[in-house]
Amino acid sequence: SANLKWGVPRPRAAKRVIVAQTGTGSHKVAILGAAGGIGQPLSLLVKMSPLVSALHLYDIANVKGITADLSHCNTSAQVAGFTGKDELAGSLAGADVVVIPAGVPRKPGMTRDDLFGINAGIVKELVEAVADHAPGALIHVISNPVNSTVPIAAEVLKQKGAYDPRKLFGVTTLDVVRANAFVAARKGLPLADVDVPVVGGHARSTILPLLSKARPKAAFTDEEVEELTTRIQNAGTEVVEAKAGAGSATLSMAYAAARFLEASLRGLDGDDDVYECAYVQSQVVPELPFFASRVKLGREGIEEVVGSELRGLSEYEARALEALKPQLKASIDKGVAYVQQQQ
Ligand code: NAI
Secondary structure (H helix, E strand, C coil), X not given: CXXXXXXXXXXXXXXXXXXXXXXXXXXXXXXXXXXXXXXXXXXXXXXXXXXXXXXXXXXXCCHHHHHHHHHCCCXXXXXXXXXXXXXXXXXXXXXXXXXXXXXXXXXXXCCHHHHHHHHHHHHHHHHHHHHHHCCCCEEEECCCCHHHHHHXXXXXXXXXXXXXXXXXXXXXXXXXXHHHHHHXXXXXXXXXXXXXXXXXXXXXXXXXXXXXXXXXXXXXXXXXXXXXXXHHHHHHHHHHHHHCXXXXXXXXHHHHHXXXXXXXXXXXXXXCCXXXXXXXXXCCCCCCCEEEEEEEEECXXXXXXXXXHHCCCCHHHHHHHHHHHHHHHHHHHHHHHXXXXXX
């Protein structure tokens, strides 16, 4: 990921133009929940991407103003706004990638699972529409609890006969971004070089940063492993508490989602060396049908789920992996059951 074209810190490239005014890309991206705390800065970052020719913004409220506002940036992507359920289909027509940050965020004291009651229904409804109106699109699910909303999306797509596991992703890029930032700071490493794979899921102790596999290779004491792992797992809560009721991570999440989107678009374009961690269907851990792993992104979405990171884990990581299995399994089962019960 060292050669990302936009959105990633490159301390040594201070002179480069970071906002592309024109681009040659021809991808169509739809953002569902575009007027929210994540949706707005994400829309701005996508409007800046040279890989995007059309940007469709959908939300149940406040889309008109954001569309007018963004459309004045003199970058290539053409922005169109869609609001209300009647316009959902139109927002999806022809989309190559559909990004879903719709739904309520946490407040202090809440777990991600506390959002299930509201967000499960939102994700179900939106993915049903994706199946009907953008059946070949990559789907990036941001809405929490990701550990359950991705299985929900998969079940909905299966019911619609539109499920292609290569094209469904839970966005866990923020866990990687945080791990990279915290490790670079703790070890005094150049930020742009640090790459820490984060596997498992996207809630509390299901978030498993593999510090033993961090690049560049760094030595961590047991205390550092414990401290960094805990900080990465609790980083979302750190933001929720700092915002004191005003929501959860939005700016860093928008940044992470833009990074994952760019990687996906480069994969669609046939770039041969695009890898990101994401929460996807896999057999890497046989008892967990969904698991965050490093994946290779290609012309059809996931080209390969790289399971090799799970070989040669440290003792600490191996124990943490065993410990997260029942929790992640329960969240997956909860999502599957939610859709199946409604049949
Ligand atoms: P927000 O409340 O600021 O924005 C959510 C937006 O979704 C609002 O504009 C709302 O109108 C819209 N919305 C609600 N129902 C909708 C529907 N049926 N169709 C279309 N739009 C709808 O929330 P924020 O901060 O943007 O967070 C969004 C989600 O992202 C939350 O579930 C949050 O937990 C999750 N999140 C995920 C992260 C991850 O790493 N995957 C990190 C941070 C947040």
